[in-house]
Amino acid sequence: MVEINSTRLLEDLAALRRIGGHGTGVVREAFTATDLEARRWLARRFAEAGLRPVWDPVGNLFGLPPTGRPAVLIGSHSDTQPEGGWLDGIYGVICGLEIARAAEEAGLKGIAVVSFADEEGTFEPLLGSRVWSGELPFSAVQDRTDRNGRRLRDVLTGMPELRAAEHVPPQLFKAYIEAHIEQGPILDDAGEAIGVVETIVGMQHVEVTIMGDQNHAGTTPMDRRHDAVMGFVAFAHAVDEAFRSEAAPSTVWTFGRVTVSPNATSIVPGRTDAMLQIRDPDQARLNHLAARAKMIAENISVRGPVEIRTQVIAKLPPAPLDAALVSTLASAAERLASGRWRRMASGALHDAVPVSRILPSAMLFVPSIAGKSHCLEEDTRLDDLVQGCTVLGAAVEPLLLRSP
Ligand SMILES: [Zn+2]
Numbered sequence: 001m002v003e004i005n006s007t008r009l010l011e012d013l014a015a016l017r018r019i020g021g022h023g024t025g026v027v028r029e030a031f032t033a034t035d036l037e038a039r040r041w042l043a044r045r046f047a048e049a050g051l052r053p054v055w056d057p058v059g060n061l062f063g064l065p066p067t068g069r070p071a072v073l074i075g076s077h078s079d080t081q082p083e084g085g086w087l088d089g090i091y092g093v094i095c096g097l098e099i100a101r102a103a104e105e106a107g108l109k110g111i112a113v114v115s116f117a118d119e120e121g122t123f124e125p126l127l128g129s130r131v132w133s134g135e136l137p138f139s140a141v142q143d144r145t146d147r148n149g150r151r152l153r154d155v156l157t158g159m160p161e162l163r164a165a166e167h168v169p170p171q172l173f174k175a176y177i178e179a180h181i182e183q184g185p186i187l188d189d190a191g192e193a194i195g196v197v198e199t200i201v202g203m204q205h206v207e208v209t210i211m212g213d214q215n216h217a218g219t220t221p222m223d224r225r226h227d228a229v230m231g232f233v234a235f236a237h238a239v240d241e242a243f244r245s246e247a248a249p250s251t252v253w254t255f256g257r258v259t260v261s262p263n264a265t266s267i268v269p270g271r272t273d274a275m276l277q278i279r280d281p282d283q284a285r286l287n288h289l290a291a292r293a294k295m296i297a298e299n300i301s302v303r304g305p306v307e308i309r310t311q312v313i314a315k316l317p318p319a320p321l322d323a324a325l326v327s328t329l330a331s332a333a334e335r336l337a338s339g340r341w342r343r344m345a346s347g348a349l350h351d352a353v354p355v356s357r358i359l360p361s362a363m364l365f366v367p368s369i370a371g372k373s374h375c376l377e378e379d380t381r382l383d384d385l386v387q388g389c390t391v392l393g394a395a396v397e398p399l400l401l402r403s404p
Pocket of ligand 1: 119
């Protein structure tokens with residue numbers, strides 16, 4: 001039986017909370033001194049657990065078991081947003097480490113652990129997992145710079161570990177499982193302990209351009225105006241109404257970026273640019289909603305007509321997770337947390353998205369108190385952290401090999 005040592009799990013999480021600790025949260029942006037300190041600490045912990053620490057050329061850190069047979073890879077990332085919480089990412093890495101140790105103690109082998117580089121996008125969102133899975137060519141990102149002007153190539157050359165970097169072939173693994181905090185309120189609101197993720201949502205970005213007629217705000221009578229902001233307000237309201245009746249409970253949509261030109265108090269706005277982001281686990285519904293927004297743009301009547309154009313400029317397909325692994329997690333959750341778990345979609349992107357394209361993959365969520373994340377208050381009850389790791393350990397046990 002894989003028996004999680006809860007003290008060891010929580011002590012490791014607490015130790016990492018101190019590296020880059022900032023109030024109750026953590027500041028550990030990818031490839032900064034604190035990020036490297038944390039990941040060097042992890043490399044030593046991997047070695048103590050009998051896992052060989054291996055850095056790959058983009059800075060992913062793996063802990064590989066000695067067995068020659070394909071292992072179950074468990075992990076996530078250990079970097080944070082410019083201001084983040086103490087659990088986002090690192091929970092999945094430490095769960096992997098603890099399960100590797102607990103499996104070893106139970107005479108079982110075949111857990112590998114990973115801390116993917118730069119998940120939060122200092123240089124590129126999901127940098128390490130996208131390069132490792134082959135989705136993003138390494139050569140395409142080496143000249144990327146971060147907001148302080150550092151070049152990725154120079155940052156990687158500056159890491160002594162990477163002089164001995166090894167390519168880690170995906171064939172070493174038979175599955176990838178990522179434990180993560182939910183970062184939303186669903187589990188916490190329902191008083192549940194475990195979310196078994198079936199799909200990671202897809203996303204479409206619809207660029208919206210509203211063309212009006214720029215003019216003097218004092219002298220242009222109301223019935224002579226073509227106001228690009230009023231056009232935006234009418235469009236956004238119509239989209240919101242239509243989506244409320246046609247979307248699913250799992251759909252979310254956001255006008256997160258709006259720019260007004262020329263953005264001056266005494267000028268009737270001539271142009272508004274906005275970005276509508278739609279997220280949903282279902283590709284057909286994403287397509288339908290993006291088309292609906294276009295239809296609204298073409299048919300809406302605005303007092304003082306304006307021209308509204310829409311264009312889908314980015315499409316990221318949903319990532320369905322591996323059905324067999326999902327049901328393995330679900331039966332472990334039912335066994336250990338009966339009535340306190342659910343199947344759900346992930347509204348946030350994770351390293352599991354690119355990895356799911358090359359390995360059977362699954363994800364397990366634990367609750368985020370009040371649904372807060374990417375902030376210093378991010379937190380999860382300690383017994384929920386332990387429960388999540390316990391369920392994951394029980395789920396992977398049948399996939400492991402007995403030690404000779
Ligand atoms: Zn994360």
